[in-house]
Amino acid sequence: MFIPTVHSEHCTGCGKCENAxxxxxASIRVLPAPLIxxxxxxxxxxxxxxxxxxxxxxxxxxxxxxxxxxRLPEGMKLDGHFDPGSERLPAGMPGSSEAQVLPSLPPGLGATAPTGNGGATAAAKGAGGRTLPMEAGR
Structure with missing residues (x-):
């Protein structure tokens, strides 16, 4: 039985074996160099x-x-970088006050009550001053 064999350590890719x-x-195919x-x-x-x-x-x-x-592992700090999960917000950012009042919350959940809407104002005033615990800012 004839089994064509190419010894890769000696092959130069010239294609003579495919032609011969x-x-x-042809049992041996030599592909173009750019394709290989x-x-x-x-x-x-x-x-x-x-x-x-x-x-x-x-x-x-x-x-x-x-x-x-x-995002850094707990307890690790990198100078000049802010990791929102491990420390308080920088001053000037929403939610960075001592009370941690979040401005995006509706009245009764930490935001201030709107004024000028009749009876709803009186009901919301009692709940408008609530603040979130420190853990909520994380």
């Missing part, structure tokens, strides 16, 4: 190449990407 194969249809080698997908981009094409400017900074809070 004695079987009716493969290439990076058309949709992938190399950041440093794109930056060079743009004249050295960063392509990301101009898009207004939002800097999201960092």
């Amino acid at each position: 194969c004695v079987t009716e249809e 080698k493969g290439s990076l997908g058309e949709h992938y981009r190399l950041g440093w190449e794109e930056k060079r094409k743009a004249g050295g400017r960063s392509l990301v900074e101009e898009r207004g990407i939002v800097d999201l809070p960092d």
Whole structure:
């Protein structure tokens, strides 16, 4: 039985064995080098190449990407970064007051009661000053 064998350590990819194969249809196929080698997908981009094409400017900074809070393991702190799950809100942010009154809550759950709506105002005034416990801000 004839079994064509290619020794990969000696193969140069020239295709002579495919052309010289004695079987009716060639048992060995040699594919074109670019097809074997493969290439990076058309949709992938190399950041440093794109930056060079743009004249050295960063392509990301101009898009207004939002800097999201960092999530760190409990107890770990990173200088200059805010982790909303492990510490109090920075001053000036909604909900950062000592009482932890959240402005997005309806009257009776921590927000102030609206004025000028008749009987509903009187009912809401008693509940309008409620605050959330410290744990609710986490």
